[in-house]
Amino acid sequence: MEKFQAPRGTFDVYPNAAEPWQRSHSWVEIEAEFRKHVALYGYGDIRTPIFEETEVFTRSAGDTSEVVTKQMYTFKDKGDREMTLRPEGTAGYVRAVIDHNLCPPGSTVRLAYFTPIFRYERPQKFRYRQAHQLGVELLGSTSPAADAEVIELTVRFYERLGLKGITVLLNSIGRDECRAAYRDVILKKAESYLKDQEAEDRARMERNPLRLLDSKDPALQQLLSDIPPITNYLEETGKQQFEEVQALLSAAGVAFTLAPQIVRGLDYYTDTVFEVQSNQLGAQASLCGGGRYDDLFKRMGGQQTPAVGMALGVERALGVLQEQELLSEAPKLDLFVVYTEATKAAAFLLTRAMRAEGFACQTDLDSRSLRAQFRLADKSGARLALILGEDEAAKGVVKLRDLASGDEKDVAREAVGDAVRQSLK
């Protein structure tokens, strides 16, 4: 019979997976660290359905983005409704915020999430069809302090993980008016290049010329090499805001690089955009992206609500941590209870009692030989073994063995908890 395997572009997470970044404790830990981290800033958890009406995504991300036009997992449900597995988080959260009026005018709302996302594309290492993003959305403030908070939160999160060698790339793509003017500048410069493109590609490029800026095509880069940065075209308030964001980041000690080529792949961004990159994952350099999206709420049928957010690739963060050998070992047991056949029931009671005292504790289920039980204890990584055999049972004691040193001593049954606590210090 043919065996099943995880669908193309997906992977399983389980204890002791060959790749350290696919081990379950790595995932449990990064999520726990993220929850702790955002709690320091007062972000609340948001969870919304993993699928939405397709239009939630087409209207938000925009019809020029590749993500929306080519990569969505779209299906019709049995009620003949067009549904799509979320290709990114923000659109669904914005839908929910509008739906429940979570951010009335004048209020500020901070939301955090950890979620799978789905994009149908050619899989590569650290590019999957089901990937995971964690991120935050900061709603209700036009202040540059909001932009700076999100960027700083992001950088501090990488610091918390211990991850090194990242670069924050910062840009502002302004508002509609300035972007329209800048578009023409790009299109004029790139005219000769666009002529040679396939009709479909050209149409896409012409609809969003900003995307041409981060092209890796040398010919195009050459053509656009002397183009002035978009920030030259920002209107006065936009310019001031962008400078304020930079000043706040500098004051916070957050290093960044101005990068006029960063324009982001989703169409809803306005003004500040940023990306975090690392050079350790080959072509998958982009670790995290985000920016301001002041027009998205209106586009989604809500009230004008200023907002800034970021989404961080979990696989890539874990991948870089693995490269840098910063992923921790799986948590170990405190205790392993060893018994002989006659004392099996008592050993189970003892195991239960130790768990009740808060120790991570396991015992053999299958009455294996003492030797086999000690091997299990050794493999489990437990610091201590508690031996409860016939001899100990007769004396009303438990033998406590330090598995590293081999030291053993008898402990009265009532005093086991304290003795263990002492030994684990």
Added chain:
RNA sequence: GCGGAUAUAGCUCAGUGGUUAGAGCGCCUCGCUGUGGCCGAGGAGGUCGUGGGUUCAAUUCCCAUUAUCCGCCCCA
């Protein structure tokens, strides 16, 4: 969506047109009848990714297919 490489034990990988396909690690048993790690001996585990073709004979050669990896694209 385009180009290239790869697919043999749970993991990392050798190998061959010809009887029973190997190693290291891991796993199990025993040496040690109540003591793990180190050492030694033994053992389990493979339809050689899948389907078709060439051949007396295919894990090996050819074609297709699927998956993985790398680059492009896109992005997290």
